[in-house]
Amino acid sequence: MSDIVNVRGLVKRYGEKLALDHFDLRIARGEIFGLLGPNGCGKTTAINCMLQLLTYDRGDIELFGEPMMPARYDLKRRIGVVPQQVAVLDELTVRENVDAFCALYVADSRERRRLVDDALDFVGLADHARQRPRRLSGGLLRRLNIACGIAHKPELLFLDEPTVAVDPQSRNAILDGICRLRDEGATVVYTSHYMEEVEQICERVMIMDAGRSVAEGTPDELKRLIDLGERIVVEVDAPGESLLARVRDLCCVTRASYADGELRVDCAPAAHALLDVLAVLEEAGAEPGRVWSEPPTLNDVFLELCGRELRD
């Protein structure tokens, strides 16, 4: 599959601060690519540089196999943007908003009418077409934000945290919609803080930190990067320190802790220690309640790679 985005050695400074540090990115046509990272790691800066909304100090950006420049309006017409902040006009109705932003790309009004109808149906806002944005709920507003970015059927779509402050139902609708866009042929660059979303919809993921890529691959590939296997959780009365030590001494266990009535046991990758853990508990006379096992998540990968300390 050919690359639709190819970024090489991108460097962007804000004064003394290095926002992007020789950043590289390749995205294949037709995939949903997740861009993850803590606040201020450079995700939005990278997108804005690719869109030529920001100048950069060094590096090459190719979109659709061609060099991207500020005056490449032909390439810009093939791109859709859904910014992090809701970017709609309060003075216009829902339909007028979608039409206004679609008209930036499509001049023919008849064609536009069809595209606007499609976009409103796509995000489920057809019934709210005549309402002003300020009358919409947060979730509907986010959906309008998306409709304004996709109405012209872009080949490449940048979605910058589109589900922030959205209720679970609206979030599911948005994620389903993004998958449908991909199915219709669009390539999607998706940034989010919600790991489960990224895991759910992205074929490939890049984790960024301090302006550079720290890991890239499919969610499964990323999970294999870290030294973490399944996590066994057992509902049990508080075990003594000696029992915890015996669990930790098991050969495949990397960490064991007890909190909130749950014994949590982290295992080494590819190890299966459930039976061993239960045997130790039985020997000690503990009576387990519910027992379950969780595979490592992208969240674990993210915390492992980017650290657990709080960021600004």
Next chain:
Amino acid sequence: MHIFKLAGRVALRHRGLLALYVLMMAAFGFLMASYVGDDTSSYQETRPTVAVIDRDGSELSGALADFVLGAGTPVELPDTAYALQDAAAKDLATYVLVIPEGYGDALVRAAREGDAMPILERSVSFQGAQGSLMDEHVRAFAQRLFALLECTDAAPSEVVSWAAEAQSARVEVGVTESPTTGIPLGYLVFMQFSTYALFGGTAVLIACGMRSLASDQPVHARLRAAGIPEASREAQQALACLGIGAAVWAAMGVLGVLWCSGSLGGSDPMLIALAQVPLLALACVGAAYGYLLWGLGAKGDAVHAAGNMGSMVLTFLGGTWVSQASMGAAVTAVARLTPIWWVIHALSEVYAATEATGELVASVAAQTGLVLLFAAAIAVAGAAIARARARA
């Protein structure tokens, strides 16, 4: 021209601003025009309400009392401290004269011995200038009595009769025909007041109305990411500002003609049309000012303050509130450096003209050109600031 249409549409959706700055200012101009009126064929003399407390009872004090009561409409007031205070507090009389006991003798003695005139007590209304004017007349009459006593050895009764005789010689007051004007005075007043909306209203409508398209707003990123060349986008935004200025100008023009249609009946349509030209130029200055405020990223209260204060200063310098003839040389010199001076000057020429001659058209065009230069200078500054902020 999508950005042009979008910007205009978004700005004109601010119906509250339109109602406030266009409709209400037009209504205010119409009210002022109605107040001034165009009827100059008759006049009515106003008479102040007056009261006299004569504690002297001499011939001289009687003459003063007669003079005051003859010049105004008398009001009865008892000679008590309470009544006098009440009259002053409640403004029961425009002018109250209190002649102290012994005033007549004191006046004769002062005149004959070369001393200063004795003092009269009086109370002047805080409303209007009629009381003060009456006071000036009374002082002049008392001065006349004093001068006659000083220059002659005549008895007070004789002095009183001479003063009364002199007082009876009055200047005839009548109505003279004013020269015929091209447009009615009321319409001129309306146009003067419309300058407030043309400048400040246009500026506020642009800076507030187009706020959501400003460079610090999320929508701006969407516009920049789209496939429209930057120069074209900026030019269309600037054009939209001019379009809004033209829309305000057209609205004020239509409202003015509709509301003043009664007095405009016999006016030359060419002169009415010619008067709109400098006003359109002023709307362009307002549009440029609004574009500057928009480029600066001003919002909300700051925009309203800047628009209204700018309008207040300009309309003051243009003679809307106080006649330019009453202004000092320094104020006039400053006014000449503002576009409003040339607008009002052009309007005055149209007002004074009886027909639209080539000379008049050339003069109005020249002054309109000067006004447009102001607009261009402000717009260039606005464009530079808007571009710099967008790239920051």
